[in-house]
Amino acid sequence: MHQKYLFQTNRLGFRVWQPSDLQPFGEINSDPETMRFFKNPYSLEETQAMMDRMARMFEEKGYCYFAVDLLENQELIGAIGLGWKTFEADFTPCVDIGWRISKNYWNKGLTTEGAKACLEFAKTLGIPEVFSYATSANLPSIQIMKKIGMHFYYEFELSELREFPHLKQCTLYHIDLLNQV
Template structure:
């Protein structure tokens, strides 16, 4: 895509809402067991499409979502990085969180950290005062990204939506204030 078609960019990445042509790659990424190791289960095509639709609706409602992310240089689809709205039952919800999921071939190249930093800047531009992030305590890669982007450990908790997936609990919660 052309640079002016993005909502915002970072050095190497373009952030945008979801389009129908994202579904094939997004679904392939979401159905990969290794990529989805720290989620309840891999997603099928219908679940991936529903997620894209939820993200576009969240953007319409709140001005943010887990954005579709592309490499600016090549327009390759990397995955998603952005801001979400969490309402599950916990002492810290409802809250804005930052999260990511990118295709395996782009792991360990700095894109997630770069994209997450840019999304925190976007959160600040929106006037948000705090952003949280959570991951299974075993998900060392995501926790490392949280640390690299300046978030601080807050607490561990058992995610109420993951009671059937005991291997994902406890979750670690990080936060940053602006």
């Protein structure tokens, strides 16, 4: 079955979420290692709720954390894309970039490749700047932020994680899409 992709890289296809994604994305979201920098792994219901939020965001904004397929086998490997963040912070509301892919596909450059493509997509939408944040202990994600040209902005405590002392300290990165060097 050929998917209709919004945009592609050499190895990845980006698309809107479909009902058939629930099971494979649910497996990614329920994996304790993949979700170690989150409050807890997601249930199937939480995964469905996230997919529903992404569908609404795409309808409203023209972007979301996209479903990402590996083109060589059409397998859903996770989510990479843009989000709209409105929690209380100095830098919100803002567009952010984020990712979550199956651990089977870590350390292959796929997240970096996909995140770069999402920044290019953001440019086509006229988005002037993009932020990204992660728990300060999430060094793999912070490394990706650096690889895609983002710059350290500051550290902050995420109010949503106040009850999780090991997660609440976050590192914020930023990229100015209008004045890139």
